[in-house]
Structure formats: C-alpha cells, structure tokens
Amino acid sequence: MQSHFTVIEVDVVMQANRHGATRKGVSSKIKGRCDALDMPTPTVRRLLVGHLLRHVREETGLDLDDAGKLIGKTNSTMSRVERGHTALPQHVLQKLLAAYEESAPGVIDRDEILDLARGSQDRGRWSGYRSVYSKYFRMAVDLEADASAIFQYQNEIVPGLLQSEEYIRALFTTAQLQLSDQSTEDALEARLERQAVLTKRNAPHVSFVLSESSIRRVIGSRELMANQLRHLASIARLRNVQVQILPFDAATAPRATHDFNLFRVPSPGNAGPLEFVYVEDFTDGRYLDRHDDVHAYTLLWQQLVAAALDPVESEKFIARAADEFAR
Known part of the structure; x- marks a missing residue:
C-alpha cells in the first residue's frame, strides 16, 4: 500500500490540472462551507x-x-x-x-x-472545484462529511484534514507537478472544504494516530514545518479532535503498514451505525464494510491507540518537534 501522499493528496492536484479553471481564488471559500456540510450527501x-x-x-x-x-x-x-x-x-x-x-x-x-x-440520486456535487477528486476517492469525502466518528492512521505525511495552506501548497511543489495557478487554487479549495468538517455544526469526533515520521518529514522548509506543527497543535485542542503520535521507539508498535480511515455514520432506528474502512493502493481505493473487515481494522486501531503517546504527551511531543524545526 502507498501512502495518502502518493494517491489522495497528489491525485487531487493531477485531477485539477486536467479539469482546469473553475473558480476564482480561495480567499472567500470558508464562508457558508460548514453549513453546507450539514446536508446529507446523496x-x-x-x-x-x-x-x-x-x-x-x-x-x-x-x-x-x-x-x-x-x-x-x-x-x-x-x-x-x-x-x-x-x-x-x-x-x-x-x-x-x-x-x-x-x-x-x-x-x-x-x-x-x-x-x-x-435525495439519494441527486447529481452535481462533483462539478466545479470538487471535480479535482478522483472518482474512487469521492465516496470517502462523502463518508467524511456525514460521519459521526472518524478514525485515521497516517504514516508519512500530515493528514489532509490537519494540513495548513502553506503545507498543502508545498505538497503540490514536492510532487513536481506542472499546474496552472487556477488548478492549484481548485485543489486547495477542495482540501479546505474537507477541513470544515472539523468545525461544522454537529461536528464528528475525529481521532488521529500519526506516525512520528509524518511530523518529522520536511515538506517545503523547516520554518514551514514549524508552522504546520503549530497548526496541528491548535486543531488538536478542538473538543472533538484527538491527536496521538506513534513514536519511532514505541514499545509495542503494531503491524500497520499502510494508512487507513474508519468511518462511522449514524443510522436511523435500531439498525446500528453504517461503518466503512477506506484503504488504497497506488491507483485505486477500496471500501470495506464486511463485519469481519471492519472488526479487524477496529482491533488494529485499538492497538495503535494503545501503542501511541496519549493526547497530552502527544501535544508536548508536537511542540518539541515544532521548536526543533524553528531553530
């Protein structure tokens, strides 16, 4: 399995380059975005x-x-x-x-x-700047928007929901893609819209376990990384967000070799929540909803949480890493 950097974070930009200009800038995108996310997706x-x-x-x-x-x-x-x-x-x-x-x-x-x-067959959600998303990733974006709980493990880079604008732009540069200014803005706008899920009304509980390498790997510059980690720390203080770091020297590091997301969507009545695991390789994404698969990834998640630093120690760890980058 490849990291989200290879597929999700960069493929958005490749799609943007193919679709071309659709919007002007990103300065006024945040307004109204949180309210829009309250509507269930088709x-x-x-x-x-x-x-x-x-x-x-x-x-x-x-x-x-x-x-x-x-x-x-x-x-x-x-x-x-x-x-x-x-x-x-x-x-x-x-x-x-x-x-x-x-x-x-x-x-x-x-x-x-x-x-x-x-409302299950409504169309048009993936026009405009949202067309930057690969077709296989769009369901993950919808699950993310409607989930009551999201659990994400990330290996190599800071997850998209936790990235600062300058970090996102640096990722595009690191990918060495030749993009028009408008394509870059479209991809950035799409990423920022996803992040609004963290602060919308009835925001989900979102938990992250991040490998230490995801906050140590330099994207852009050391100064940029210091700012990114401060941004990460500020988001981690939200009441509905929990961030834990899995250090290199974790005593019992589980065998998590690829990134994954576990989405839990509330269901009416007594049917129980809708649960999906999202994993991907270099060219495609897979959605697992069989009970055995969801159970296996839930156990893996619990092992990762147990092996990682607790949220308080993780906040201190992130602060120390930010200070090291700032020197």
Whole structure:
C-alpha cells in the first residue's frame, strides 16, 4: 500500500490540472462551507437506504432471493441495492417496504427510508472545484462529511484534514507537478472544504494516530514545518479532535503498514451505525464494510491507540518537534 501522499493528496492536484479553471481564488471559500456540510450527501443517503433495507430484510427472515421476488428483482440487484451501489425507483421501493411491513409490522420506518431515498440520486456535487477528486476517492469525502466518528492512521505525511495552506501548497511543489495557478487554487479549495468538517455544526469526533515520521518529514522548509506543527497543535485542542503520535521507539508498535480511515455514520432506528474502512493502493481505493473487515481494522486501531503517546504527551511531543524545526 502507498501512502495518502502518493494517491489522495497528489491525485487531487493531477485531477485539477486536467479539469482546469473553475473558480476564482480561495480567499472567500470558508464562508457558508460548514453549513453546507450539514446536508446529507446523496452517496451516504443511498448507503443508508441499503443499510436499513438489509436490516429490515434480516429482521423479516427473508434472504435476497425472497426479497427480490417481492418486487420482481434478481438476487444480484437486491445485493447491489443493499450495498448502496444502486437505488430502486421510488414506486418500487414503496412496494418493497409495504411487503416488508406485512412480514414484520413495527420493524420498519417507511417515511424515514423514503425520505432518505428521495435525495439519494441527486447529481452535481462533483462539478466545479470538487471535480479535482478522483472518482474512487469521492465516496470517502462523502463518508467524511456525514460521519459521526472518524478514525485515521497516517504514516508519512500530515493528514489532509490537519494540513495548513502553506503545507498543502508545498505538497503540490514536492510532487513536481506542472499546474496552472487556477488548478492549484481548485485543489486547495477542495482540501479546505474537507477541513470544515472539523468545525461544522454537529461536528464528528475525529481521532488521529500519526506516525512520528509524518511530523518529522520536511515538506517545503523547516520554518514551514514549524508552522504546520503549530497548526496541528491548535486543531488538536478542538473538543472533538484527538491527536496521538506513534513514536519511532514505541514499545509495542503494531503491524500497520499502510494508512487507513474508519468511518462511522449514524443510522436511523435500531439498525446500528453504517461503518466503512477506506484503504488504497497506488491507483485505486477500496471500501470495506464486511463485519469481519471492519472488526479487524477496529482491533488494529485499538492497538495503535494503545501503542501511541496519549493526547497530552502527544501535544508536548508536537511542540518539541515544532521548536526543533524553528531553530
């Protein structure tokens, strides 16, 4: 697995170069961004509909074949619907919900599911400066926007949500990409919009475990790194943010060889949260939602948290590193 620096952080810029100019500057982008993020994204609406449908089907005791027969759909189609890969037309969904309700009265909240489904096929979110995101990364951005909890492990660079503007620009330079001024601004705007999730209304709880190398690796200059680490420390003081450093000499460093994100999205009713793990290689990203996969990464996360410095010691560690860069 390659680091996010190789794929996510740089690929945004490569996409920006292909799409060209779409916006003017970044000076006024923050206004209104936090409020916009309070609206559920179409992708997550579709995932939640599938998650709820699977829960209700399992409560009724039906398998995918049985459920498909209720509305004239195949096992494969029903599987795609429950995984959020496709959506049923509203009238077909209503028919399915009515059939489920007959089998298990009181288990289903039809209005909740139908309301989620109405916005699940909206388009246009990825136009303008947002078009810089690779298609495989867009679902991660949506999950990030709608999650109630985010857990991220990062190996080699400071995560995108914690980067300062000058650090972001230096990353673009380090990648040695020839970009127009507008392409750079589009990529920067997209990154800054993601960061607004940390301070929006009903902001998620966001926890980071960062390898020591991610704050030691010089991006741009030593002065820039000192400023970046001070920026990191200020974000770590937010009530909903926790940052821990995994030092080089950690006594029990787990076998975490690649970056990963664990997203937890609240679900209506008693279906339990929607959970996804996002991992990637050099050219693609994978979304894992099988219980066994999520459980394995949850255990790995717990091991990383246990091996890392606690938040208070991590804050001191970051401050010392910033002072060293400033000398």
